[in-house]
Amino acid sequence: MLKDELLDKIGDCRLCGLCEGRTNVVPGDGSWEADIFFVGEGPGKDEDLQGKPFVGAAGRLLTEMIESIGMSRDEVFITNVVKCRPPSNRDPLPEEVKSCWPYLEHQIKIIKPKLIVTLGRHSMARFLSGVKISEVHGQPKRAEGIWQDRQVFLPLYHPAVALYDSRKKSVLFKDFAKIPLILKKIDESP
Ligand code: URA
Numbered sequence: 026m027l028k029d030e031l032l033d034k035i036g037d038c039r040l041c042g043l044c045e046g047r048t049n050v051v052p053g054d055g056s057w058e059a060d061i062f063f064v065g066e067g068p069g070k071d072e073d074l075q076g077k078p079f080v081g082a083a084g085r086l087l088t089e090m091i092e093s094i095g096m097s098r099d100e101v102f103i104t105n106v107v108k109c110r111p112p113s114n115r116d117p118l119p120e121e122v123k124s125c126w127p128y129l130e131h132q133i134k135i136i137k138p139k140l141i142v143t144l145g146r147h148s149m150a151r152f153l154s155g156v157k158i159s160e161v162h163g164q165p166k167r168a169e170g171i172w173q174d175r176q177v178f179l180p181l182y183h184p185a186v187a188l189y190d191s192r193k194k195s196v197l198f199k200d201f202a203k204i205p206l207i208l209k210k211i212d213e214s215p
Pocket of ligand 1: 065066067068069072077078079080081083084105185
């Protein structure tokens, strides 16, 4: 499937109940040739209103972190596990994640990112099983991939957590700072 066809499908999606309450679908944003692919959990209020991922307070922090490693939001791709806002920002239900999963898979197959960065434990759990975020945050992990047999994932704390916990915020910035070296190592590995 090509990018425009995929975006049309996501835009018209009625596969789960989240479509009922949405103002806008939030398919994802950034470069479709990005090396880094960020996956959050689901759109919040601001994202639903604007149709763009991570544009609220957590988004501003994510933007700041991306810029702290000398990159811009236009150079990376940012999306979520579900593309429509769960009511009252609750966690998406397993069946909602399941309905939306093929969209995420297609995005990854088109973009072919070198590194998938999961934001928060819910996003992490979709790709890496049997791990705890408090133990693995900031550590690159090779696991079964979507466009590659083995793909590099970097689990990070969710930026929203860092908004209320200054200790986690500094951990998050430190973990984020590892990204350029991780990318370099991926480039150098056979
Ligand atoms: N939190 C998320 O997980 N995703 C967004 O797009 C915004 C906030």
